[in-house]
Amino acid sequence: MPLPAETLTRTTTLVRHNLLLVRREPGPILSRMILPLVFLTLLRPLYTAAQGPAAGTEQAVVGTVVTFSLLALSISGSAILTERLARTWDRLRASAAHPAELFTGKAVPAFLALLTQQALILGFAGAFLGLRPQHYGLLAAVLLSWSVTLLGLGTLLGVLARSAGELSAAYDIGGMLLSSLGGALVPLSVLPHWVNVVAPISPGYWAAHGLRASLAGDTAATVTTCAILLAAGVVCALAAALRLRGRGSRLVAL
Structure with missing residues (x-):
């Protein structure tokens, strides 16, 4: 087993390297930051007209948070798939890196993004639309838990996908x-009944539920939601690790 100091040094180096890669190609990250603000600004009037100022804004x-954070799965998924496509992941695994x-x-870097x-x-x-949690x-607890879920799910997609198009x-x-x-x-109240039945299988359901609960100050519902989101993230991460361990990270021939 590597010594703790050696592990910390290698991990820090890898984090810095991946942050540098993001800085060199900031376009995808910037688009995930700017587009949600445009979407929110343009679509909010429709929600407030239908539900009222407070409910519509929420x-x-x-x-916007749930939809665009799910679309941002590309951040973590692409980071893994890019290494696999370049065959560098296998070389790194064969080196001293754990x-x-x-x-x-x-x-x-993906978690921070x-x-x-x-x-x-x-x-x-909060600054421009009057949202007051x-x-x-x-x-903050919901955002951290939801980010863990997204990170695990994105990693699993990056491990399973065989091409950039498939991941996209x-x-x-x-x-x-x-x-x-x-x-x-x-x-969900205006959607068909069957959507309400299957909704809990979607991580997006729990993210939306947790955000609404936290905005309302509902501690019990928030804690429950965070536990579910964290469990989902851990399951996805373990599935990705088992996939790499069991079958390797090499692409399946198309």
Whole structure:
């Protein structure tokens, strides 16, 4: 087993390296930061006209956070897939680096990007749209838990996908589907009954539920939601690790 000091040094190096890669190509990250603000600004009047100023603003903010954070699965998924396509992941695994160090090196920049995106949306809503959370601590807990879920799910997609096109389809279609089923864009109360039945299988449902609970200051509902989101993230991360261990990270021949 590597010594703790050696592990910390290698992990820190990998994190810095991956942050540098993000800085060199900031376009994808910037688009995930700017587009949600445009979407929220343009769509909020529709929600407020239908639901009233307070409820409409909350629906618009929750829908924007959940939808665009799911679309941002590309941040963590692409980080893994790019290494696999370049065959560098296998070389890194064959070196002295431990698999946990490799995952951490990829996870930290993606986790920071996901948190920044969500904080930017909520900060914008608070500064310009009048959003006033009842409990900022509960809101932060939901954002952290949801980011863990997104990180685990994005990592799993990056491990399973065989090409950039396949990954793109997964997070575009999957992101919109999970967001819609979760009641983020449209309240579940106005959707067909079958959507309400299947909604809890979507991580987007729990993210939206947790955001609404934290904005209202509901501690019990927030804690329950955070536990579910964290469990989902851990399950996805373990599935990704087992996939790499059991079958390797090499692409299946098309």
